[in-house]
Amino acid sequence: MDCIFCKIIKGDIPCYKIYEDDDVLAMLDIANDVEGHTLVLPKKHVTDLNDSDEETFDKVMNVTKRISDHYLDLGFEGVNVVINSKSAAGQEVKHLHAHIFPRRSGDEVKIQLVKPDKNFSLEEVAKKLRLN
Numbered sequence: 797m798d799c800i801f802c803k804i805i806k807g808d809i810p811c812y813k814i815y816e817d818d819d820v821l822a823m824l825d826i827a828n829d830v831e832g833h834t835l836v837l838p839k840k841h842v843t844d845l846n847d848s849d850e851e852t853f854d855k856v857m858n859v860t861k862r863i864s865d866h867y868l869d870l871g872f873e874g875v876n877v878v879i880n881s882k883s884a885a886g887q888e889v890k891h892l893h894a895h896i897f898p899r900r901s902g903d904e905v906k907i908q909l910v911k912p913d914k915n916f917s918l919e920e921v922a923k924k925l926r927l928n
């Protein structure tokens with residue numbers, strides 16, 4: 797399978813490893829945009845959050861929390877955790893991964909939602925989207 801993250805997991809492509817266990821790998825994002833920007837991925841190839849089985853997703857999220865806690869222990873003051881699922885949501889690498897952005901007060905990083913100029917009725921949206 798032509799998946800860049802599977803190649804990294806196999807060791808065919810190098811990475812800056814942050815954490816590894818039998819099921820999960822965490823590495824620095826090659827973008828090198830925010831200090832400590834980390835990707836947490838399952839070793840099993842799963843395309844995205846919505847196609848993932850629960851067990852695999854739970855493992856990724858547990859490690860995401862552990863690494864986030866570790867970053868706070870190291871002196872970061874907060875984290876943003878982001879998962880893009882599917883192309884419409886901006887997912888570029890089709891192997892499930894969570895982004896961790898370690899944060900400090902006044903670090904001048906902005907995780908920004910740019911929204912179209914549209915307004916919604918919360919009542920109608922809630923009616924349409926309610927799950928139970």
Ligand code: 5GP
Pocket residue numbers: 800809811812823824825826827835879880886887888889890
């Ligand atoms: P997505 O948009 O799919 O949520 O994010 C994919 C991320 O993977 C991007 O932030 C991109 O910088 C990162 N990425 C792409 N190729 C590589 C690579 O070969 N190594 C690492 N470490 N990160 C990568």
Ligand code: ZN
Pocket residue numbers: 799800801802803840841842890891
């Ligand atoms: Zn893969």
